[in-house]
Amino acid sequence: MEEQKIKNMEEFSAVSGISRPTISKYFNDPSSVRRSTRERIEEAIARYGYRPNLFAINQNRKFTKNIGIIVPHIVDPFYAEIVRQIETRCIEAGYWAIVLGSHGDAERELSAIEMLYSLRIAGAIIAPLGDTSVSDRIRRLAADIPTVIFDNHMNGDEIFVGTDNFQSVGLMVDYLCRSGEPPCFLDMPAVNTNARERREAYVRAMEEQGFQPHVIPAESAGWDFEELGYNAGLRLLPAHQLPTNTVLCANDRMAIGLIAAAFEKGLRVGRGAATALRVAGHDDHPMARFTAPALTTVAQDYVSIAENSVSTLFGMIENGVRPASPLRRLEGKLILRASA
């Protein structure tokens, strides 16, 4: 790389011997220029290390190459992993993925949406918090700009990609009933539609099997699921207040907390003869393999969720094609480990 630093496209045009508009065309779509020209440009890029100014690019373009992504918590490995997948795919397609977190706060989610507007994004991929007032705002966004919702359905006609909770929870309930005592359900706080759906799915599946459902309601709100599961365990386990000794948790993070509490209280978790408790989760959280014992759960298909979201979105952006069905419900997969 030469010492001389290129300030703008004008200068780069000079040193590369190609006219500025052609260079502009190249950066918009390398395949739009003749091969010999492309090679000369790429040679010059390698030599001088020039990259167009991102702000100037987007300033005047009819449609930007920016994709906005909003998730409730980047800290949550579930979202982190999906974001990573989405990000990689966007970069490959020549888009810039701008990731915004709402940190569980509806206010911040709203301001993230405003931010997307001022970024003049080409499309958005959003996992909504679930606050109904924000949902309206998101729907308006979706009316203006190609938008895919994932993870948490908003109960409208928006484009959605997510796990079929009725299928996935049904699968787990079925397995637990077949292999032992029917489960009770440790509910998560009602932070979103998934919470409600999974509870309903549990109740429905139990009734279908001819068993009495038992839902243990969440004691407090918020997103600190491990803590909630842990506290529920400390509260319920020693007093033998669980309706049954098989617990299906609304998500893995709660299960992780519950298992920690069980361990602390000297209760053996697992499906063997000498165990006191079976615990199952939902999601196949990255940490689920490393609980003690390893967590039996239903895997959400991270890769498919990311893939579907991105390809659906690109279809809408580049070809203006709305998917045939707005809903894409992916199947969960039973992951049998030692905890249940």
Next chain:
Amino acid sequence: MEEQKIKNMEEFSAVSGISRPTISKYFNDPSSVRRSTRERIEEAIARYGYRPNLFAINQNRKFTKNIGIIVPHIVDPFYAEIVRQIETRCIEAGYWAIVLGSHGDAERELSAIEMLYSLRIAGAIIAPLGDTSVSDRIRRLAADIPTVIFDNHMNGDEIFVGTDNFQSVGLMVDYLCRSGEPPCFLDMPAVNTNARERREAYVRAMEEQGFQPHVIPAESAGWDFEELGYNAGLRLLPAHQLPTNTVLCANDRMAIGLIAAAFEKGLRVGRGAATALRVAGHDDHPMARFTAPALTTVAQDYVSIAENSVSTLFGMIENGVRPASPLRRLEGKLILRASA
């Protein structure tokens, strides 16, 4: 909010009755305009919901209000948490935090740095991967733009904020030796300076206490620490190949894996009489409270790291003040839980 949507500052100037440059001044610093003017502007904002175009703003500003953040893995809760802290502080100070992940790949780290250039950032906060070729590039960045390095020291004279591994590891070694058998050290892959420093710190601390250090080298490379710890456990525990029954892990994620392996092999972890193994970690990873048993570790002060990084950076950006000492080493705090 009125129906009429404002397209640009010109139009907003018209409807609000304030000249465009004054409005520009307001958005750059609300306190720079007269109070009565400010109130009129804010009233109009509430009415029309106008926000300046982000690309146009940064297009022509001498110094942008963008802070670039690069971390090895956003998926890692340690980085995720620090990023969250930094992000919040940036927003409060009127900056936009642009978070880029290198995903453990030096290539992507390099391209993230180039991205920061084209974003014309005012400053950068970077946790480097540790690749030496990229380190040079980061140093050049730091020469051009105010930059704070955190977590992983690059052994140069760059501005750095991170935990004092010699202090923190020393603390833990000291505790373990006082409370029982001296520990061996389960090393992490040499992905960065922390890996080397912690091992050295362990060796030095053991020697100071007059004990023979035992380092168990990492078997493979990469960032999948839980997996590495787990595999090490499966390999070493059944064969009784551990030099001692107290294991200090280079980080919590490895400890989490090791504890999972111990559980699977039926070995009780903890500091009681009936236990087979003591396990300690380093970092106070968000999950450390929920292992079975809960993990004894040394806490890195997330909040201080974020706070120091940001305030140091803002000092450099806004007042051009380099900190008196380029190195800021924060103390770790011993967190006693049940595992050791």
Next chain:
DNA sequence: CTATAAATTTTTCGCGCGTAAAAATATTGA
């Protein structure tokens, strides 16, 4: 009420690039 400083407005320019249209040039195929 006047002088002066401070705040604000007006005017004007330019950032780096996208984009459009017309002109010039290169490539292709017969």
Next chain:
DNA sequence: TCAATATTTTTACGCGCGAAAAATTTATAG
């Protein structure tokens, strides 16, 4: 070789805003 087509160059304009300088208004003091 020559027209037909593809590509590049030339020329020119505009995006939405920051910034600097000059003109004007407003606030503060005397």
